[in-house]
Amino acid sequence: MIGLGNMGAAIAERLLDAGYALVVHNRSPEKAVALEPRGAIVAGTAEELAAQADVVLTSLADDDALESVAAKVLDAARPGTVLVDVSTVSPDASARVASRAEAAQVAYLRAPVSGNPGVVRAGNLTFIVSGAREALEKVEPVLLAIGPTVHHVGQEEQARVVKLAINLMIGLLAQSMSEALVLGEGSGVSRAALLEVMGSSAVGAPFVKYKTDALLRDDYSATFTMSLMEKDIDLALRAAEHAGVQLPLAEQLEGHLRAAIDAGYADDDFIALFQFLRQRVQLDQEVVP
Structure with a gap:
C-alpha cells in the first residue's frame, strides 16, 4: 500500500485485520511507521515496496502524485504484478499510467472508491473498477477484504x-x-x-x-x-x-x-x-x- 492519508491508512488497516502480509510506504514516513505495531512492513521507497509485492495499491492526492509514484513502481515491479490505483484522478493521467504499465508487463486496474475513512473502517467501501477482468479476478479477494462491493465498468478509463x-x-x-x-x-x-x-x-x-x-x-x-x-x-x-x-x-x-x-x-x-x-x-x- 502506497499513500497513507486518511483513506490509504484506513485501507491498510482493513488489509492488516484481514491477515494480509502488507508492505507500506508513504512520503511522510511517520504514517507508515505508525502501522508497524499492527504488523505492517515499512518500505523506505516505492521501488523497494514494488520489488517485493504481487499487488500494489496506491491512494494518492492527484494526477502528478499518481504519475510520479506509478513510474517508480513500474520501474521496479516484476512482470505479472497488479497495480491497483484507488485515487480520484483524471482519465488522461490514468491513461498515461496504463501505457507505462503495459510496457512494464504490469496489469493495471483503475479502482476509485465511493466512501470515506469511516465507511472503509466499517467495511462498506465500494470499488468502481475498470481494466482487464483477468486482473480483477486475481486481486478481487484483496478488494473484498476492504469492502463488499466491486463494480466492473469497462476495460479502460471508464471507472475514472x-x-x-x-x-x-x-x-x-x-x-x-x-x-x-x-x-x-x-x-x-x-x-x-x-x-x-x-x-x-x-x-x-x-x-x-x-x-x-x-x-x-x-x-x-x-x-x-x-x-x-x-x-x-x-x-x-x-x-x-x-x-x-x-x-x-x-x-x-x-x-x-x-x-x-x-x-x-x-x-x-x-x-x-x-x-x-x-x-x-x-x-x-x-x-x-
Missing part, C-alpha cells in the same frame, strides 16, 4: 469517469441541501425540522441522512475537504470538455466551491457550503440600508 460523475452528483446535492437550508432558516423553519423532512422525503438519499448530524451540530470537520471536492469538479469539467459535452450546473458549482475556498473553508468538509452560504446571507443583511 464514473467516479467523477458520482462526486459531481454528491457536490451538487451538498449545494442544493445548503441552499434549501438557507431558504428554510431565512423563512423561520428550524434546521432540525427541515432536515427531518428531507430525510423522509423523496430526496432523502443516504447522503442527506449521513450529513444531518454534522449539520445540526455545525460540525464541519472534514471527511472530504472543500479543496478536494473543487479538484474533482474541475476534473469532471475537463472530462466533459474532452467528451464534447456541457455541464452547466458543474460550472456553477465549481464557482461556489472556489468562492468558499477563498473565504477560508478550504480544509473544512465540503458540506460547509451551507455555512458559507449562510455567512454570505448574513453579510448581505448587514449592508442593507
